[in-house]
Amino acid sequence: xxxxxxxxxxxxADAAAPAIEAHGLTKRFGDFTAVDRLDLRVENGSVxxxxxxxGAGKTTMVRMLATLLRPDAGSARVAGHDVVGEADAxxxxxxxxxxFAALDKNLTAEENLRLMARLxxxxxxxxxxxxxxxIERFDxxxxxxxxxxxxxxxxxxxxxxxxxLIDRPRxxxxxxxTTGLDPRSRQxxxxxxxxxxxxxxxLLLTTQYLDEADALADRVVLIDHGREIAAGTPAQxxxxxxxxxxxxxxxxxxxxxxxxxxxxxxxxxxxxxEQRTLSIPAPGExxxxxxxxxxxxxxxxxxxxxxxxxxxxxxxxxxxxxxTATESEVQARERGSDPENAETPEEVAA
Amino acid sequence: xxxxxxxxxxxxxxxxxxxxxxxxxxxxxLLTARSLRAIPRVPERLLDVTIQPIVFILLFLYVFGSAIHxxxxxxxxxxxxxxIGQSLAFGIIGAGVAxxxxxxxxxxxxFRSMPISRxxxxxxxxxxxxxxxxxxxxIVIGFGLALGWNPHLTLAHGFELAGLMVLAVFAFxxxxxxxxxLVRSSDAMQGLGFIVIFPLAFMAGTFVPIxxxxxxxxxxxxxxxxxxxxxxxxxxxxxxxxxGSWQLDHPQLAMALWCVLILAIAVPLALRRFNRTLAA
Numbered sequence: 001x002x003x004x005x006x007x008x009x010x011x012x013a014d015a016a017a018p019a020i021e022a023h024g025l026t027k028r029f030g031d032f033t034a035v036d037r038l039d040l041r042v043e044n045g046s047v048x049x050x051x052x053x054x055g056a057g058k059t060t061m062v063r064m065l066a067t068l069l070r071p072d073a074g075s076a077r078v079a080g081h082d083v084v085g086e087a088d089a090x091x092x093x094x095x096x097x098x099x100f101a102a103l104d105k106n107l108t109a110e111e112n113l114r115l116m117a118r119l120x121x122x123x124x125x126x127x128x129x130x131x132x133x134x135i136e137r138f139d140x141x142x143x144x145x146x147x148x149x150x151x152x153x154x155x156x157x158x159x160x161x162x163x164x165l166i167d168r169p170r171x172x173x174x175x176x177x178t179t180g181l182d183p184r185s186r187q188x189x190x191x192x193x194x195x196x197x198x199x200x201x202x203l204l205l206t207t208q209y210l211d212e213a214d215a216l217a218d219r220v221v222l223i224d225h226g227r228e229i230a231a232g233t234p235a236q237x238x239x240x241x242x243x244x245x246x247x248x249x250x251x252x253x254x255x256x257x258x259x260x261x262x263x264x265x266x267x268x269x270x271x272x273x274e275q276r277t278l279s280i281p282a283p284g285e286x287x288x289x290x291x292x293x294x295x296x297x298x299x300x301x302x303x304x305x306x307x308x309x310x311x312x313x314x315x316x317x318x319x320x321x322x323x324t325a326t327e328s329e330v331q332a333r334e335r336g337s338d339p340e341n342a343e344t345p346e347e348v349a350a
Numbered sequence: 351x352x353x354x355x356x357x358x359x360x361x362x363x364x365x366x367x368x369x370x371x372x373x374x375x376x377x378x379x380l381l382t383a384r385s386l387r388a389i390p391r392v393p394e395r396l397l398d399v400t401i402q403p404i405v406f407i408l409l410f411l412y413v414f415g416s417a418i419h420x421x422x423x424x425x426x427x428x429x430x431x432x433x434i435g436q437s438l439a440f441g442i443i444g445a446g447v448a449x450x451x452x453x454x455x456x457x458x459x460x461f462r463s464m465p466i467s468r469x470x471x472x473x474x475x476x477x478x479x480x481x482x483x484x485x486x487x488x489i490v491i492g493f494g495l496a497l498g499w500n501p502h503l504t505l506a507h508g509f510e511l512a513g514l515m516v517l518a519v520f521a522f523x524x525x526x527x528x529x530x531x532l533v534r535s536s537d538a539m540q541g542l543g544f545i546v547i548f549p550l551a552f553m554a555g556t557f558v559p560i561x562x563x564x565x566x567x568x569x570x571x572x573x574x575x576x577x578x579x580x581x582x583x584x585x586x587x588x589x590x591x592x593x594g595s596w597q598l599d600h601p602q603l604a605m606a607l608w609c610v611l612i613l614a615i616a617v618p619l620a621l622r623r624f625n626r627t628l629a630a
Contacts, residue, residue: 068463099456100455100456103456104455107388115380118380119380119466
């Protein structure tokens, strides 16, 4: 594909600078340190994911990089421009899609896109043409004239993404693009992101979902309490976390003890008593599942559930830090918004 | 879709250095238009600023009014200038609620992360609220006239009244926008309105003469800016004379000075507040 960038798009002086270069970035809110001396480097053309639970500091980090929050310490350059001293140049280089759809809910999808195009300096005619392209590309046609407040979560996300791409940004920042979306909308967002990445867009993505980081990112930075816990390629992280796991949920705690006693000799077990769950690494996937299932069947001990599952953020934290990422109530909230478990229809997901 | 579908930024953007007035004006107009579009789509917002005065008109005209006698003027003519002052003051609450709702929406974050004049984001907000408040005011006045309010206006007084009211709406809108950015939620804004603006709007000689009030409310009412507003409107439309304090002796001048003072305080504070980052 021919690159259509002109010198006006990317000032030639900083074309070689990395998309993001942050050192010791820190943000405090009162006594609470949201981001604690975080370093981050995002090369041009790469996809980096900030992975962490709710409250880990992902959004604060993103807001500092997008010039919406002023760091208390440390420094950051986006496309070679300082986020404090050259905020205007930074704003010209990035496009931010926040955690909640950044649209005017009293305008229609099309009106929102038109407004953003006009604010970005396109004339009326050019805006119309560009918006039509985006509407086609992001499959917004069927609800282009509907007010944003009446759109579902997935539909809003599509409009939101389109609004971020009116001009080709040097860096696209997506803050939890799929949180709260149903699985189908999530797939749509993923495939859109993949397309953009294929076109060479540099992307910083925050997420609570390990599989999302795995699916989209070249490099993952795992953070908690505003600090970096681990960083590497998804393959490196997964090597530490382990691949798939088999979960066995016992019918009651007595059954759990029996199962633990029985299986501990044969498998490597993690026991989560509060959830009456035995978790067993399954690098062999279906074969391991079959071995565990056989053992459970032979034991004749009652189980509620036996399933192969992908590692979650909690597994990653357990493996890397020895403790889980989240307190139980936060966990419950996250599970409530987990697309994997969401059974709400798209209209409700909004 | 090909890569060509994503275009580089409009070159005009990159040539922009520092403050570009033409761009600022255009961004402000775009953002004002955005706010105005919400008026027909969220009719309850306009209803908020019009229904309350209308209820007060009906209550005081037909329920309490018979018990209130003001020397030298029919109660209807006494009441309407008070209602106008009161609804102008309630406009502060309306602008505050709308602003605090808007600021908590993600869309303002998007605007702030875009290469547009930040000043235009807030002036667009103010202009939208300002037009909405003027529209609300027109509805209230129209309702009053329909019920038989009889303002005795010379042409000169008419212009003076219109100018004063536009100035007051402008100043109160800025004040409301400032409050809207300071409070944590639109509920907090409602609370602030109820505790501070409600009493001030009631005791400003709105429904009963200040002279008959108890010593403490009378002292407050003498220096309540809304008293000056009500006295100014009443003086211009009914030819009444108010007294009791310097501002009530010169209500039109006092009101103009109040507006200038409010603007001198609210505008810089609102701009500073907006530029300071909102909590994450």
